[in-house]
Amino acid sequence: MIISILNCDKKFGIGKKNGLLFSLPLDMKFFRETTKNHVVCMGENTLLSFPNQQPLKNRINVVLSKDPSHNYEGVINVHSFEEFLKKIKEYENTETVFIIGGASIYNQTIEYVDRVLLTKVDSDGEAEVFFHNLDEDSSFECIDEGTPIKDGNYIIRFTTYINKNKKEII
Secondary structure: OEEEEEEEOOOOEEEEOOEOOOOOHHHHHHHHHHHOOOEEEEEHHHHHHOHHHOOOOOOEEEEEOOOOOOOOOOOEEEOOHHHHHHHHHHHHOOOOEEEOOOHHHHHHHHHHOOEEEEEEEOOOOOOOEEOOOHHHOOOEEEEEOOOOEEEOOEEEEEEEEEEOOOOOOO
């Protein structure tokens, strides 16, 4: 199974200055617990945004860098989107594969995901980067709208969408 996991503001904004829009302790805990012991796939900038630019512990980290000279320790390095998809397909049948960013990776893989775990923040984060608006895409259906809960200074909902027209990776 392939799952995108992320949070967004009320306009589906997801980032600003190569960082997250909000500090959300409950959402970070949900992310850690959900992705632990699974495969996480990301672009190079996402890896570089982590503390000390280190891969996430207790996970298999797959990192796409278009620069073949960029190879990071502790991750599976790939250097083309085709190679990235091929690596996802290798794991898809035996592992849960999480797409964890950034925006370009989310947008390029959206048609291949089975689900999207989207934490919706009831706020405008003045984003510069946006996620696909799932509410306006008939291929996606929200199967769990979540209960509003307070996370720090924000009201969030843990929502789940399914992709009714998933495209298989060839």
